[in-house]
Amino acid sequence: MRNFILLFGFLSTQLALAQFGKNCEVRQIKINMFHPGLEYEMSLGVNSTLDARVAYQFSLDPFVAEPIENYKLFPAITLQNRYYYNFDRRATSGRQIYGNSANYIAPSASVFFAGDDFTGDDIPRSTFATAGLVTxxxxxxxxxxxxxxxxxxAYYLGEFNGGIYPVFNLSIGWIVSEKRWCVGR
Structure with missing residues (x-):
């Protein structure tokens, strides 16, 4: 039992120390212009972050017969657990990694709220969600x-026949607050 406690203590210390020397920014807040709203990204580990976005976002309209051809702008909350896989390569080649400038893969989940639609078409009947994987x-x-x-x-969930559809997101904006902890350049 004593050896187990010592081993657990040693591994816990190693895990805690491994979190120092992060590549990711500790946290940053961004204002998005393309999808009007706010985005908060916080570091979870050496190369991973949790990205939360509250914004008006374009989405397929899953309530119509042909959702691929019908996009609307909905208020939404999106969460992504981003894993940045090329920080080291960018830093060693002299490229900037400030602001988490890297490529990533992430499980992604979004909730789109009914009631607001800026396109002027029919208002969707209920809230719907997506869950999937993005790069x-x-x-x-x-x-x-x-x-x-x-x-x-992503798989679309809601009061309709769910299905797997493509997901695309473009965010353009400004970092308004940050806590930096970047290694590299």
Whole structure:
């Protein structure tokens, strides 16, 4: 039992120390212009972050007969657990990693709320959600300008026949608050 406690203590210390020397920003807040809203990204580990976005976002309209051809702008909340896989390669080649400028893969979940639709068409009947996997790039500049693009596939859930459809997101905006802890350049 004593050896187990010592081993557990040693591994816990190693795990805690492994979180130092992060590549990711500790936290950053962005204002999005393309999808009007706010985005908060916080570091979870050496190369991973939790990204939360509250914004008006374009989405397929799953309530119509042909959802691929019908996009609408809905208020939404999106969560992504991003894993950035090329920080080291970018840093060693002299490229900037400020603002989590790297490529990522992420499980992604979104909830779209009914009732608001700026396209002038029929208002959707109820709230719906998506859950899937995306891959993307994020680039940030010293001026504070930041953009990210991700694509993937997600399962649409709600009061309709669910299905797997493509997911695409484009965010363009500015970093308004940050807590930096970048290694590299």
């Amino acid at each position: 993307g790039i994020q680039r940030s500049y010293n001026s504070g300008l930041s953009f990210s693009v991700d694509v993937g596939a």
